Every structure is written in C-alpha cells, then in structure tokens.
C-alpha cells in the first residue's frame with residue numbers, strides 16, 4: 640500500500656511548463672531530459688587518469704565526449720561529468736575505478752542540475768543577451784565548457800560539438816529563471832516568437 | 835566592460851569575480867604571543883592606498899580559484915594578476931594624474 644503512494648519517479652522542473660520549448664527559424668531552446676551528472680573534485684598531481692577514453696588532465700574550460708559520457712573541466716581540481724540517466728551507478732563505478740588510489744570527492748548532482756539545450760545559428764546571440772562572455776568561434780570553439788553567469792544565475796555553458804548547439808547546466812531552483820531568460824532572449828533574437 | 839585576467843581562465847568579465855581585500859597579509863605565526871593592539875592591527879587595519887594596491891580576487895563564477903591582482907584604485911585598471919603564493923613581477927607607479 641505504502642509503496643504505491645511514494646513513487647520514485649522523477650519530476651523535471653521544466654517538464655510541466657505550458658510551453659516547454661521556444662523555437663524560431665534560427666534558434667531553439669529546449670529543456671533536456673533526465674541525465675546523470677557528477678561533480679568530481681581531485682588533485683591530479685602528476686597523474687593523468689582517463690575516463691571513458693577521455694583524459695582528466697585536459698586544459699581547464701574544455702569538454703570532451705565519447706558520444707555518451709561528457710567531462711567538462713571547470714577548474715584545476717574540478718570536473719562536471721555527465722552521462723545517460725540509466726548509467727548513473729555504472730558511471731560512478733567507472734570514475735572510482737579511474738581514480739583508484741587518488742583521494743577524490745565524487746557527488747551525484749543528477750537531480751541538482753537541470754539541462755537546457757540551445758541550438759541554431761543565433762544561439763550565441765541568445766546567450767549574449769545575459770552572458771558577457773565572448774562566444775565567437777575563436778574564443779569559445781567547439782570543445783569549450785565553462786562556468787559563467789546568465790543574467791543573475793550561475794550556469795555551466797558547454798559546447799561539445801562543432802554544431803551551434805550549446806548545453807546550459809543550471810541549478811534546479813534557478814531553472815525556471817534561466818529557461819524564462821533564454822525564451823525572452825529568443826523573442827529578442829527572432830522578433831516574432833512569443834516567449 | 836572591465837575584463838579581469840584569471841590566471842587559469844584568461845580574460846573574463848568582471849561580474850564573474852569577487853574581491854577578497856588586501857593581499858599578502860601574513861597571519862602572526864603564534865597569535866598567543868601577540869598583544870591586543872598588534873592583533874587588532876592584523877585583523878582590521880588595511881592600507882587602503884590611493885594608487886596601486888595588491889588584492890586577493892576569486893573567480894567565483896568561473897574556475898572558483900583565488901588569485902592575486904595589482905589594481906590601481908584611481909583608474910580601476912588591473913595591472914597584473916598572479917597566482918596565490920607568488921609575488922608580482924612589477925611595482926608600477928600609480929596612474930595619478932596630478
């Protein structure tokens with residue numbers, strides 16, 4: 640009886656919005672589905688461990704992906720690791736395996752983070768409505784990832800591939816603000832799409 | 835827009851940073867031997883110069899790391915940024931225009 644009342648199903652904060660996705664001719668904003676994510680802190684020292692074939696000692700503010708797992712290095716001793724939702728336990732085991740013998744802190748932040756995908760020709764212009772970073776091809780090429788600000792909210796901005804597709808990772812409680820901000824920016828960039 | 839050169843991330847917008855006050859203040863090695871006057875001097879009294887000032891800054895909405903910076907308090911120009919534990923390479927004059 641009890642277990643039918645307490646479901647373990649996960650409710651995404653942006654899933655119940657009346658208009659979850661805003662899209663126009665040159666840009667679209669779409670909340671991502673559930674994923675697993677981990678915050679990893681470790682001092683590499685001289686070592687260069689790899690995870691999913693990706694080196695952890697890649698330059699700061701870069702992201703690597705093998706198609707499923709992505710690893711963004713946010714600072715000298717900090718990484719954000721993402722992967723499919725069903726692989727959370729598997730991924731956790733692989734990280735512990737890769738860092739065996741090295742003191743590290745691994746925190747599951749799958750439910751703390753919310754992902755929003757912004758794609759299209761005008762994607763960079765949409766971010767620049769609230770993020771003063773230089774997002775040109777030379778300053779923020781494919782493979783870049785960094786923590787930054789969008790309006791008043793802290794986000795992690797990830798550009799894994801060459802396509803104009805950006806992933807915003809923000810904290811759950813900021814997600815409606817960030818999503819609304821991006822939709823407003825789409826309205827500004829397109830001029831015709833209601834936010 | 836004011837850009838600040840984080841030693842890890844390069845030039846980034848000012849809004850990503852937070853200032854942590856005067857840099858290079860050494861905590862007395864044995865606080866028990868320091869009298870009240872010297873201790874309050876250590877805790878509260880800062881240089882507050884009109885001109886070049888060494889400060890601690892944190893790239894809080896970026897890599898999250900602390901670093902040091904030489905900033906001119908008159909022009910708000912960042913003359914140099916350098917890692918924690920390091921010394922600045924230059925000691926320029928203030929940009930005061932008399």
Ligand SMILES: [Zn+2]
Nearest residue numbers: 840843893897
């Ligand atoms: Zn930084």
